[in-house]
Amino acid sequence: MKTNSPLTQLAAEAAGCERCPLYKDATQTVFGEGLAPASIMMVGEQPGDQEDRAGRPFVGPAGQILDRALGDAGLDRETIYITNAVKHFKHEMHGKRRLHKRPNQDEIKKCRWWLDKEIVIVRPKLIVALGATAAQALTGRKLTLTRERGKALSLWDGQQGMLTVHPSSILRMPDETARQEAFAGLVADLARASEIAG
Numbered sequence: 001m002k003t004n005s006p007l008t009q010l011a012a013e014a015a016g017c018e019r020c021p022l023y024k025d026a027t028q029t030v031f032g033e034g035l036a037p038a039s040i041m042m043v044g045e046q047p048g049d050q051e052d053r054a055g056r057p058f059v060g061p062a063g064q065i066l067d068r069a070l071g072d073a074g075l076d077r078e079t080i081y082i083t084n085a086v087k088h089f090k091h092e093m094h095g096k097r098r099l100h101k102r103p104n105q106d107e108i109k110k111c112r113w114w115l116d117k118e119i120v121i122v123r124p125k126l127i128v129a130l131g132a133t134a135a136q137a138l139t140g141r142k143l144t145l146t147r148e149r150g151k152a153l154s155l156w157d158g159q160q161g162m163l164t165v166h167p168s169s170i171l172r173m174p175d176e177t178a179r180q181e182a183f184a185g186l187v188a189d190l191a192r193a194s195e196i197a198g
């Protein structure tokens with residue numbers, strides 16, 4: 001992100017956001033980062049524990065999977081813009097551990113305020129929704145991942161989208177074979193995204 005760019009200014013505004021209650025228990029707003037304009041914009045669900053501490057999106061275990069999948073699909077993270085549908089880490093305490101909690105409809109809707117502004121600045125040819133929450137934030141409806149993934153989706157005003165899995169879902173797979181298959185599926189979807197975005 002360039003200094004004094006519209007995105008830097010937007011991120012500075014979002015740092016003080018209190019539009020929903022999620023700011024109260026999180027360390028900081030985790031805004032998007034990357035190129036603007038960019039042909040591909042990726043939207044995840046929300047920052048995780050490590051992202052919350054670092055203040056950067058997709059730097060934890062899911063981010064490492066995403067980086068590897070991008071590389072295998074021939075995409076460079078430096079050439080895309082990556083953000084989340086919800087910019088604060090929603091979690092609940094289990095002992096001393098902060099465990100991810102899915103944001104609700106109202107929180108997703110309130111945070112769409114920032115996502116809309118990012119889209120206007122980034123002007124992506126293609127928005128890739130990583131997982132069902134991001135897809136819901138972008139379309140306002142629930143999409144079936146198994147049916148819709150990898151296909152071009154028409155979002156609004158001609159904006160093209162695509163749905164694929166959230167990389168964290170690969171971490172939750174029960175065994176190594178399932179993880180490898182899910183990873184290959186993510187790489188195939190990202191390669192398709194690269195084709196669509198040109």
Ligand code: SF4
Nearest residue numbers: 017019020087088111
């Ligand atoms: S989650 Fe989004 S809307 Fe809610 S306080 Fe954070 S930045 Fe604002």
